[in-house]
Amino acid sequence: MxxxxxxxxxxxxxxxxxxxxxxxxxxxxxxxxxxxxxxxxxxxxxxxxxxxxxxxxxxxxxxxxxxxxxxxxxxxxxxxxxxxxxxxxxxxxxxxxxxxxxxxxxxxxxxxxxxxxxxxxxxxxxxxxxxxxxxxxxxxxxxxxxxxxxxxxxxxxxxVAGLSEQTVIFSKGSGDRSGGMEFAEIGMGGRTWRIGEGETLTLGRSKDCDLVLNEAWVSRKHAALAVRRWQLEFTDHSSTGSTIRMANGRDVALHRRATLLNGSGDIFLGPATHLAESCRISFRIQELALLQTAK
Known part of the structure; x- marks a missing residue:
């Protein structure tokens, strides 16, 4: 041939x-x-x-x-x-x-x-x-x-897509946290963001994302973090994938699929060959559980 x-x-x-x-x-x-x-x-x-x-x-x-x-x-x-x-x-x-x-x-x-x-x-x-x-x-x-x-x-x-000039976090309203819902704490570049049940943070190179990263290997709509049913879910939508580094140091590669996050760790947007500090996003779970409330 x-x-x-x-x-x-x-x-x-x-x-x-x-x-x-x-x-x-x-x-x-x-x-x-x-x-x-x-x-x-x-x-x-x-x-x-x-x-x-x-x-x-x-x-x-x-x-x-x-x-x-x-x-x-x-x-x-x-x-x-x-x-x-x-x-x-x-x-x-x-x-x-x-x-x-x-x-x-x-x-x-x-x-x-x-x-x-x-x-x-x-x-x-x-x-x-x-x-x-x-x-x-x-x-x-x-x-x-x-x-x-x-x-x-x-x-x-x-x-040829334009790159973001700086990292920006856009705030969202706290929403309804009925039922004593706790939160997930997300950190990047010295900033902290807390999300609770039903809330989502979008991550990527597009200025429309909540967390904007300007590295060329980051897709425009790279990934999302969301709290669903009192669990933190990370979903990769990108062409390059993401790496989850757990608190014990173990790395987990993720590409075009979702996973639940527990405890604490770091997320790197991009493949394992590009674990850049500028693309590190930390997460920490604050007892994501439905607390008993008085009736």
Whole structure:
């Protein structure tokens, strides 16, 4: 089978566009974006295979032009609030009946699905073939265990999303704490936040989050801490994962799933290769239990 660099580019925001505009108008705008993506691919020497829904499947002889095409896509000023996210991977492909198949296609698809709006995720096989100047634009976000692959894949990110300038915590109301509910204490950068039953703190790079972190490997909507049924729950939504360090020093990796937290410890947003102090969030449970109240 021949080798190629597969690139899958997908549109973000089309669902909202269909809700806000007529089907005809939304379809016309989406079609123009798909056509423009195909033009970008061909301009960079790639070959478009097909468009399916909101994405374009294409391939290149080498990783460098594939990356440059993806970079052009995420930098394009797309209309109507639309944006592009991209995944690319180099490997063997099979051409069959005007389509391509193989592990490189599957891995590129997985990376594209994990990428955030305005982001390219590049697998290790693609990264190793890039020019030194191009590599300097990417940040390794860790080794991800991608579905269908026996070994972890080194993944690199390039994003045009703006980074937060400073860490900010936005206050929420205390809400109803009926039933004698105690609280969880969350700390970061010298600040402390307490949340009780039914309250949630969102964590990530987006300015819309309650705790905003400005590291490039932190996803825009990375994770959430919530108290549900008197237990503290941490949920990772990110493409890079998170690490929970318990009080006994044991580290637990978490990626796109939830876990209950007990006692005290630290949360690091990002993979185990990036346990930066700037991304450390402490937690401490204050007897999260329903206390008996007088009747």
């Amino acid at each position: 021949p080798f190629a660099c597969v690139l899958i580019s997908d549109i973000t925001g089309s669902t909202q566009l269909y809700e806000n505009e007529s089907n005809r108008s939304a379809l016309e705008q989406i079609s123009k974006v798909l056509a423009r993506m195909r033009t970008i691919v061909e301009t960079h020497g790639g070959q478009c295979v097909k468009s399916q829904g909101d994405d374009v499947l294409s391939f290149f002889d080498h990783a460098e032009p594939a990356f440059q095409a993806g970079l052009a896509m995420i930098r394009e000023p797309w209309p109507a609030g639309l944006s592009i996210h991209v995944g690319t991977y180099y490997g063997e492909i099979l051409n069959h009946e005007n389509d391509i198949y193989g592990s490189a296609v599957n891995t590129a698809a997985r990376l594209s699905s994990l990428a955030k709006p305005g982001e390219i995720l590049v697998g290790d096989q693609s990264y190793d073939d890039l020019a030194p100047d191009t590599k300097s634009q990417l940040l390794m976000i860790g080794e991800l265990q991608l579905r269908g692959k026996a070994a972890p894949t080194r993944v690199y990110s390039c994003s």
